[in-house]
Amino acid sequence: MSWRTATLVLVLAIVVGIGLGWAGAGWDGGDRLTVGNTGNSLSTLIHVDGRTVVVGGSTWQDELTEFVDRSTLPWQRYVHLLVVPAADDDLALGALALVERGDVGSVAVLGTPGEAPVWTRLERAAQDQGIEYEYLTGTQRISLGDGRDLFLAAGFGSDEDLGGYAVLLRYGDVRVLIAHGGKPVENMARAWLPVDGEVAAVVQVGASDESPGQRAAVLLRPRPQHAGAVAGDPPQVRFVAEIDRGARYTVELRPDSLRLPFDLLTPVAQATSSADR
Secondary structure, eight states: OOHHHHHHHHHHHHHHHHHHHHHHTTTTOOOEEEEEESSSBEEEEEEETTEEEEEOOOSSTTHHHHHHHHTSOGGGOOEEEEEEETTOTTHHHHHHHHHHHTOEEEEEEESOOOSOHHHHHHHHHHHHHTOEEEEEOEEEEEEEETTEEEEEEEOOSSHHHHTOEEEEEEETTEEEEEEESSHHHHHHHHHHSOOOSOEEEEEEOBTTSOOOOSOEEEEEEEOOSSTTOSOOOOTTEEEEEEEOBTOEEEEEEETTEEEOOGGGOEEGGGOOOGGGO
8 A cells, every 4th residue: 555545544534533523413513402421410512503501510620621522513612601500519610611711602600609619710710701600590591592492490598499400491392301409409390490291301410319200201310430329210200311421412302302312211110220230
């Protein structure tokens, strides 16, 4: 093989590799939802009509940024809204790295944060980058256009509600609930969010969270790092998908359905904990 041929083969291999990587990120530009394990908790990227919303953070500084980069094309890296839950100080570290990069339009801290220094660093980094920064409690609706809405709800008042939050994506007839905090969040979601009946999917943010009582077709949750860390499968859910650290699932959004690989799902009647695998 001549050096010209070898060079051509190498270039083609690089192009094919890049193409496959972009395909995995959703190269067709369709509306989608990507859920990834960013350090024993799940972060969610919502891409609708060319706009990107990220809900979550990471316990290691670069994990959230890497999740965003792997879930988008190079020209889609801009995050229009970054929602950072105040319930877990550790998640703010990953949000800080993403904000310091500067590709963020606005930051919404969902709930009332504690006194950990990372929150001050996050706010200052946003100010330095000229990024809008606000604290949200109660509930807020953000229109994504054409019957698509994002609802943000954070607990306030009694102590048991302060650590709870929920985010609901309504995409046509499809609803996806992102929740953390156990029973208080379940009560809050039912009181404040349009979640009557069965939702298409629930994203259980933390591995140690209570499994939600909300009826759903699919429950996505982190795969536990320690045996026995996750409670039994909830009876209100038909399928479970456990996501390993560093892994991610991309779900195609349609007005009347979600599309995700069936082989990633385990029927609840057959689901087992990591200790049994």
